[in-house]
Amino acid sequence: MITASEIYEKLLASYGQPRWWSDNPYIVMVQSVLVQNTAWASVEKVTDAFPKPLTPEYVVSLSTEELESLIRPCGFAKAKAATIRRLTEWYGGHNYHADKVMAVDQNLLRNELLQIKGIGAETADVILVYAFHKPSFIVDAYTRRFLDRMSFGFSSDDEIRIFFESGLYTNYQLYGWYHWLILEHGISCCRKTPLCDRCIFAPICNVSKHR
Ligand code: SF4
The missing domain is CATH 1.10.340.30 (Hypothetical protein; domain 2)
Known part of the structure; x- marks a missing residue:
């Protein structure tokens, strides 16, 4: 199964350096x-x-x-x-x-x-x-949907948090960028009706294989 850091590297390679939220x-x-x-x-x-x-x-x-x-x-x-x-x-x-x-x-x-x-x-x-620059991984609807489609089978947000927090450096910036990349992926590709033919995860995603 692909790891949290491998997912990050793929997202980063595909979408480029993510933006930050406001500095304020x-x-x-x-x-x-x-x-x-x-x-x-x-x-x-x-x-x-x-x-x-x-x-x-x-x-x-x-x-x-x-x-x-x-x-x-x-x-x-x-x-x-x-x-x-x-x-x-x-x-x-x-x-x-x-x-x-x-x-x-x-x-x-x-x-x-x-x-x-x-x-x-x-x-x-x-x-x-x-x-406030605290490393607390953000789990949102895009994250749940993406991981679910990738067949991770997590049963709670806590399990998802553990997956990310134990698989990454503990760093608030990394978590912030990661959140933005997942958002980008959910908006541009892994939508409600997914656009699997343009997705970087298609070769390893079960949803894509069954379409
Ligand atoms: S292959 Fe399709 S379902 Fe799987 S992550 Fe990509 S867009 Fe989402």
Whole structure:
């Protein structure tokens, strides 16, 4: 069976150096909420259109209605605005200092994030990796679908995390790039209806063999 690092090398060779999320931890936090059940293009459009720089102080100064209106194109505006508020409040507990958050133990931090209503495991791991540079592998729907089609037979996200985290160097950047490459693969090739004839994994993928 192909290993986690072999998959990475193949993805990298096929799609090139992946992009990073924003270097601004607060923008990562807000975008990680906005992107839930939404296309990435809408998220960038919405955050680019904010009338002032997207800072926690600015978000706190907005009324609930104003915040909902600004993020409406991303869908689920009420729920997402409430989550962004709770997340901002949590960040305020760390004085909006990314360095202070980075100093917290990874497991403690993950648990803190998971306590916030609206923050699930995927969003928590995105925030950990891209905003606070903690190596916590991100498992999303693209990752599950890809591994399932490749016949790995994992029965839980924890098994998937172990597969990646035990097969790679423990490095937040590597995890961040890996996540972006899987996303790229899921969007361009391993779609809902997969385009196996153009896929680099076709020779070793069971789905491709049976098409
Ligand atoms: S061969 Fe098809 S199903 Fe398998 S990983 Fe590639 S696109 Fe997905």
